Amino acid sequence: MSLIAATGTTGLMAGLFAAFAYAVMPALRTVDDGTFVDAMQRINVAIVNGWFMLGFLGAPVFAAVSAVLAWRGAGRPALPWIICGLALYLVMFIVTAAVNVPLNDTLAAAGEPGQIADLTAVRERFESTWVAWNIVRALANTAAFGCLCWALILVGRSTG
Numbered sequence: 001m002s003l004i005a006a007t008g009t010t011g012l013m014a015g016l017f018a019a020f021a022y023a024v025m026p027a028l029r030t031v032d033d034g035t036f037v038d039a040m041q042r043i044n045v046a047i048v049n050g051w052f053m054l055g056f057l058g059a060p061v062f063a064a065v066s067a068v069l070a071w072r073g074a075g076r077p078a079l080p081w082i083i084c085g086l087a088l089y090l091v092m093f094i095v096t097a098a099v100n101v102p103l104n105d106t107l108a109a110a111g112e113p114g115q116i117a118d119l120t121a122v123r124e125r126f127e128s129t130w131v132a133w134n135i136v137r138a139l140a141n142t143a144a145f146g147c148l149c150w151a152l153i154l155v156g157r158s159t160g
Contacts, residue, residue: 085147
């Protein structure tokens with residue numbers, strides 16, 4: 001059950017970051033600076049909620065539990081894939097903590113968009129770096145999801 005939870009939560013997070021890469025950020029690229037800053041500030045506040053945190057923090061916990069159970073049980077053939085999935089998820093986690101969250105915090109500290117003297121400069125310091133590293137974390141997380149999907153298949157084969 002922990003491997004199903006790990007795979008599901010990892011997949012949800014991969015989908016979230018991918019959606020930002022191929023839909024949200026390309027759409028926001030077309031808006032004026034004030035709208036961009038306002039939208040990103042609002043998204044960064046709204047996203048910190050229980051559902052997001054369950055997926056974001058739950059995925060590595062579920063994957064670690066799955067690795068321990070696979071190591072001790074019949075799912076041992078899946079263990080390398082579970083470990084690889086967990087490692088790739090941790091890459092995403094580190095990128096988020098080291099790059100995306102600090103950028104979000106800097107954007108929030110800039111203040112209300114209507115009170116920012118140079119919205120263009122604020123956006124320029126944020127957008128391209130945030131977008132590039134979001135793609136990195138989306139790819140790492142999607143690869144983690146693929147590894148965990150394969151682990152599920154292997155566990156199914158070994159117990160079926």
